Amino acid sequence: MKNIDSITHTRGQSIYLDDIPLIQGTLFGAALGSPLAHGILKGLDLSAAESLPGVVRIFTHKDVTGENQIGGIVPDEPLFADGHVHFCGMPLAFVVAHSDEIAREAVRKIRVEIEPLPVITDPREAQAKGELIVPPRTFQLGDTQSAWKDCAHIFEGRSDTNGQEHLYIETQGAYSVPLENGNFRVYSSTQAPTAVQRAVSKVMGIPMHCLDIEVTRLGGGFGGKEDQANGWAALCALASLHLGQPVKYALSRADDIAMTGKRHPYSADFRIGLGKDGKILAYELTLFQNAGAAADLSPAVLERSLFHCTNSYFIPNVKATAYSCRTHLPPNTAFRGFGGPQGMFVIEAAISLAAEKLGMDTSVLQKKNLIRTGEEFPYGQIAQSEALECWEKAESLYQADALRKEIADFNAANALFKKGMSFQPVCFGISFTKTFMNHARALVHVYTDGSVTITTGAVEMGQGVSTKMVQVAAAMFSIDPAKIRIQATSTWRIANTSPSAASATADLNGKAVLMACTEIVNRLLAVAAAELGVDAALVGLKDGSVWVNGTPSGLGWKQLILAAFTRRVSLSEHAHYATPDIHFDPSKEKGHPFAYHVYGTAITLVTLDCLRGRYTIDAVRVVHDSGASMNPLIDKGQIEGGLVQGIGWMTMEEVLYDDKGKLLTNALSTYKVPDIYSAPGEIAIDFLHTEKDNLAIFRSKAVGEPPLMYGIGAYFALASAIKAFNPSAVLPISAPLTPEKALMGLYSQPLYPDGQQDRPGHSAVTGPMASSTATRSPHE
Ligand code: MTE
Ligand code: HPA
Ligand code: MOS
Numbered sequence: 114m115k116n117i118d119s120i121t122h123t124r125g126q127s128i129y130l131d132d133i134p135l136i137q138g139t140l141f142g143a144a145l146g147s148p149l150a151h152g153i154l155k156g157l158d159l160s161a162a163e164s165l166p167g168v169v170r171i172f173t174h175k176d177v178t179g180e181n182q183i184g185g186i187v188p189d190e191p192l193f194a195d196g197h198v199h200f201c202g203m204p205l206a207f208v209v210a211h212s213d214e215i216a217r218e219a220v221r222k223i224r225v226e227i228e229p230l231p232v233i234t235d236p237r238e239a240q241a242k243g244e245l246i247v248p249p250r251t252f253q254l255g256d257t258q259s260a261w262k263d264c265a266h267i268f269e270g271r272s273d274t275n276g277q278e279h280l281y282i283e284t285q286g287a288y289s290v291p292l293e294n295g296n297f298r299v300y301s302s303t304q305a306p307t308a309v310q311r312a313v314s315k316v317m318g319i320p321m322h323c324l325d326i327e328v329t330r331l332g333g334g335f336g337g338k339e340d341q342a343n344g345w346a347a348l349c350a351l352a353s354l355h356l357g358q359p360v361k362y363a364l365s366r367a368d369d370i371a372m373t374g375k376r377h378p379y380s381a382d383f384r385i386g387l388g389k390d391g392k393i394l395a396y397e398l399t400l401f402q403n404a405g406a407a408a409d410l411s412p413a414v415l416e417r418s419l420f421h422c423t424n425s426y427f428i429p430n431v432k433a434t435a436y437s438c439r440t441h442l443p444p445n446t447a448f449r450g451f452g453g454p455q456g457m458f459v460i461e462a463a464i465s466l467a468a469e470k471l472g473m474d475t476s477v478l479q480k481k482n483l484i485r486t487g488e489e490f491p492y493g494q495i496a497q498s499e500a501l502e503c504w505e506k507a508e509s510l511y512q513a514d515a516l517r518k519e520i521a522d523f524n525a526a527n528a529l530f531k532k533g534m535s536f537q538p539v540c541f542g543i544s545f546t547k548t549f550m551n552h553a554r555a556l557v558h559v560y561t562d563g564s565v566t567i568t569t570g571a572v573e574m575g576q577g578v579s580t581k582m583v584q585v586a587a588a589m590f591s592i593d594p595a596k597i598r599i600q601a602t603s604t605w606r607i608a609n610t611s612p613s614a615a616s617a618t619a620d621l622n623g624k625a626v627l628m629a630c631t632e633i634v635n636r637l638l639a640v641a642a643a644e645l646g647v648d649a650a651l652v653g654l655k656d657g658s659v660w661v662n663g664t665p666s667g668l669g670w671k672q673l674i675l676a677a678f679t680r681r682v683s684l685s686e687h688a689h690y691a692t693p694d695i696h697f698d699p700s701k702e703k704g705h706p707f708a709y710h711v712y713g714t715a716i717t718l719v720t721l722d723c724l725r726g727r728y729t730i731d732a733v734r735v736v737h738d739s740g741a742s743m744n745p746l747i748d749k750g751q752i753e754g755g756l757v758q759g760i761g762w763m764t765m766e767e768v769l770y771d772d773k774g775k776l777l778t779n780a781l782s783t784y785k786v787p788d789i790y791s792a793p794g795e796i797a798i799d800f801l802h803t804e805k806d807n808l809a810i811f812r813s814k815a816v817g818e819p820p821l822m823y824g825i826g827a828y829f830a831l832a833s834a835i836k837a838f839n840p841s842a843v844l845p846i847s848a849p850l851t852p853e854k855a856l857m858g859l860y861s862q863p864l865y866p867d868g869q870q871d872r873p874g875h876s877a878v879t880g881p882m883a884s885s886t887a888t889r890s891p892h893e
Contacts, residue, residue: 114580114583114744114746115580116577116580116747117594118330118580127330129283129302129331130283130287130288130302130363133288135359136359138359139360140169140211140356140359140361141210141212141215141360141361141362142208142209142216142349142352142360142362143208143210143213143216143219143220143362143368144204144205144206144220144362145205145220145225146201146204146368147198147204147205147227148225149201149227149773149774150232150234150441150442150774150775151197151200151230151231151233151441151774152197152227152228152229152230153196153228154205154227155226156225157205157223157226158225159206161224162208162219162220163219165222166215167210167211167215168210168219169209170209170352170356171206171208172193172206172207173207174191174192174194178318178354178355179315182316183312183316185312185343185408185410187247187408190406190407190408190444192204192344192347192348193205193207198227199441200406200441200442200443201441201775202368202443202776203443204372205223206220207348207351208223209360213363232441234440234441234770234772235440236380236401236403236440237380237401237438239403239439239440240401240436244438245438246407246438246439247415249434249435249437251432252431252433253432253491254430254431254490254491256430257396257397257432260394260429261386261395264394265388266467266470267386267387268470269382270462270466270846271381271845272383272458272846273378273847273848274379274454274455274762274847275762275767275768275847275849276377276768277375277761277766277768278766278768278778278786279335279337280333280370280786281331281332281333281334281574282333283302284302284363284365285364285369285373286345286361286362286364287299287300287302287309287346287348287362288301288349288359288360288362289349289350289353289359289360290359291354291357291359292325295323296323296325297313297323297353298325299324299325299327299350300327300328301328301342302334302342303326303331303338303343303346304331304338304572304612304613304614305342305343305572305612305613305614306327306572306604307326308342308343309343309346310326312344313343313346313347316347316350316351317347317351319354321604324350324604325604325605326604327603327604330573330574331572331575332575335449335574336448336451336614337374337448338574339447339612340446340612341373341409345364348362349361366781367779367780370776370778370784371443371776372443373443374409374444374446375443375448376455377402377404377445377448378403378768379402379403379418379455379458379459380400381398381401382399383396383397385397385464385466387467387478390481391471391473391478393426393478394430395431396428396432396460396463397432397433398422398432398460400415400419400422400435400456400459402437402452402455403440404440404444405439405440405441405444405445406439406440406441406443409445410446410451411444413451413546414446414451414452415435416435417451417456418435418452418455418456419433419435419456419492419702420456420546420706420707421453424457424461424538424540425500425538425539426538427483427496428482431491433456433491441774450541450822451615451818453822454821454824457539457822461828464478464482465829466846469836474517475535475536475833479536479538480501483498483504484500484540485498485501492702492703492704492706494705494706495705497805498540498712500712502738502801503736503738503801504538504714506714506736507536507715507799510734510799511716511734511797516534517534520532520534524837528723529722530720530721530722530723531720531723531835532721532731532834533829533830533831533832533833533834534716534718534719534833535826535828535833536715537715537716537717537822537823537824538712538713538714539713540710541710541818542706542710543620543710544707546697548697548706551691551695551708552611552690552691552692553571553610553611553618553689553690554569554608554609554687554688554689555567555570555582555607555625555629555690556568556607556629556686556687557629557633557685558684559590559674561674563592563596563671563674564596564597564598565586565596565597567583567599567600567626569582569607569625569626570602570610570611570621571613571618571619571621572613573599576618576747576817577747577750578613578619578622580744581747581810581813582622582626583597583599585626585630586626589626589634590630590634590654591655591656592654592657592670593657596670616815616818616819619810620692620808620809620810621692623810623811624690624810625688627690627810628689629687629688630686633684637673637682638653638654640673640676640677640680641659641668641673643680644668644676645659645661645668647661647662652666654670658670658673659673708807708808709807709808711737711815711819712738712801713735713801714736715733715756715823716732716826717733717823717826718732719731719831719834721834721835723859726852726853726855726856727852728764728852730764730791730794730827731794732793732796732797733756733760733795733796734796734797734799735756735797735799735820735823736799736800736801737798737799737800737816739800739813739816740805740807740809740812740814741803741812741813742813742814742816743811743813745800748813751816751820752796753796753820755817755821755824756820756821756823756824757793757824758824759821759823759824760792760827761786761787761824762821762848763825763850764827764831764848764849764851765786766784766785766786766849767849767851768784828849831855832850832858835858839859839860841862842859842861843861
């Protein structure tokens with residue numbers, strides 16, 4: 114089924130926050146962000162701004178009627194700076210004026226006095242100074258200490274992955290409209306209406322039931338609006354409370370990029386040990402997460418990095434410790450993959466380093482260590498694995514051996530262009546890692562003309578969840594999807610929702626829709642049986658009418674609904690779904706946190722221009738475990754989009770702050786995202802279809818985030834092309850691998866020609882095999 118939004122999208126008729134018709138008397142807000150990353154707020158001179166014609170009022174922390182606090186997991190994030198500033202862009206004041214332009218001009222006229230304090234931007238420095246958001250976490254399986262002695266080869270290294278700007282097309286924003294009796298409707302560009310409701314309620318000091326947070330759709334979220342939509346909504350709502358007028362604020366692109374958090378940069382130290390046969394026996398890992406100035410979702414992101422630190426591999430002895438480090442950057446936040454990609458990158462770097470040192474093809478090591486059904490993840494869950502199936506299907510379908518030969522031939526024949534290839538397996542757990550968040554509700558009404566509306570807690574942000582909800586109801590009622598409308602997500606219709614996140618939105622909300630529809634169907638079947646005078650066990654709904662014993666009865670959907678109505682049978686249902694079987698004990702760091710895992714394998718082919726460092730991603734060919742995709746068109750779109758976003762993170766998107774914590778890449782002229790010219794020349798997607806039961810809606814596995822991690826393959830394909838040109842290149846393991854870094858890598862020299870390899874970012878060869886392991890590149 115086609116995406117239900119496709120017509121209004123292509124005609125430009127879809128409604129986003131900025132398209133909502135304005136109510137008379139609407140005022141416009143703009144926030145002033147701190148110009149310094151860390152300091153004591155000494156003074157805020159509002160006089161020049163206040164005297165600007167058209168300015169209505171300027172709000173600061175003094176105007177907060179409830180609590181000046183928007184921290185979700187940890188209450189450590191003031192809405193307005195009060196006394197101290199902790200990051201560049203931290204809101205200091207909120208101007209409300211008769212127009213957007215006046216509000217923004219007034220912001221520029223506010224004079225700020227801040228006494229600067231030392232700034233930390235590096236997570237390792239923060240960790241060394243004890244600046245942690247939450248205590249560190251350690252996941253452990255087996256016993257690495259005793260496993261090292263059994264290892265034939267041990268390698269160590271450091272790896273770094275940088276942040277990533279969400280660049281949703283629709284910037285952050287909110288529009289608060291006062292209603293009667295102290296109620297407010299807040300339109301918010303949020304993935305988490307309930308989180309906005311909770312934050313606004315706290316800041317305003319009014320009960321949650323006064324607040325209808327309404328979301329029709331987002332122009333993208335990608336995790337950036339899971340937690341970080343709250344502040345803007347709170348600013349607008351607070352101002353509309355004081356002024357009794359509607360207040361709207363849609364951030365400019367520059368403000369959005371500068372004031373909001375991004376994907377967390379991570380630095381990592383790793384140590385990997387292998388047996389003679391290439392089996393990974395032990396893996397130790399320390400992760401330093403750059404959380405930014407406040408907790409935001411960082412503790413949950415940190416946890417997912419640990420969950421995915423062994424990616425698709427089985428490693429019997431693992432010890433992984435992760436620190437969430439407080440720095441003076443804007444609080445970093447959820448971003449597609451939610452810490453998973455950062456954890457996975459390190460194990461891929463470790464395996465690739467081991468392969469290089471052992472003179473092996475990385476894919477041989479990868480394949481040998483793929484997790485099998487029955488094997489245990491470091492957090493205790495037992496795998497139901499499709500890892501090898503995806504890998505082997507990719508190998509045969511895309512003729513991996515022929516590709517390897519093609520690349521070797523090309524590289525032998527060409528001096529200044531080199532090709533590289535990589536395999537990227539992915540294994541991603543589906544469920545919020547916090548078990549209590551895995552629930553959803555749906556409200557279904559059938560009207561007397563047979564038309565249907567559904568509302569769930571799901572937020573449509575381009576991922577196609579609304580279409581999938583309609584599909585579920587259409588399948589359960591067996592009616593034309595055109596008879597079904599999905600309504601805007603609203604905290605007055607559906608309460609206490611989890612964010613639309615963790616790729617679990619369609620599963621959770623879809624199951625709730627399924628349950629609500631099932632209840633209504635059961636009532637309708639009883640009505641049909643009574644109307645037709647037959648046994649209820651014999652009736653069913655099919656193709657818009659009632660069937661008895663396998664044949665159409667002549668009783669149509671619409672008549673059936675009218676019959677139910679006249680019999681005073683309820684045509685509405687509100688259902689609650691909570692994922693069964695999942696649990697996790699954080700005191701032991703063990704359990705069964707995921708409903709299931711999504712697997713897949715991508716083969717990436719690149720060509721590197723060895724004179725200039727420029728490169729192209731020639732092709733990415735994927736086998737993706739979908740279970741049984743309920744909408745292959747939408748799922749394909751998710752795979753393509755996620756993949757390209759992952760490639761961007763790994764190759765060209767470079768978030769740069771200076772050492773004072775000021776963002777240098779605050780516009781699209783300095784921050785490069787993939788465009789049509791840098792997208793892969795070819796994306797091939799094949800679904801691994803399985804018949805096995807799983808907890809996904811209609812067995813159609815979640816697809817939102819896992820494909821992003823196929824993009825990691827681009828990094829290692831490029832790294833292999835660099836090594837093909839210069840086998841002794843010194844390439845720090847540091848993503849993104851921009852053309853500049855590729856160029857420097859191509860012409861880098863070993864720092865220690867004698868073969869010593871203990872510089873930062875590279876490997877030391879230790880352990881029993883140290884003397885026999887070649888430190889010269891195997892390609893020499
Ligand atoms: N696809 C589009 N077009 N826009 C988005 O903002 N967000 C991603 C992914 N795909 C996103 C997207 C993220 S971060 C998640 S968690 C999932 O969609 C959320 O939706 P789902 O749970 O329905 O997969
Ligand atoms: N994934 C995405 N978002 C989340 C999660 C998660 O596991 N936990 C809390 N928010
Ligand atoms: Mo997605 S990062 O879970 O919003």
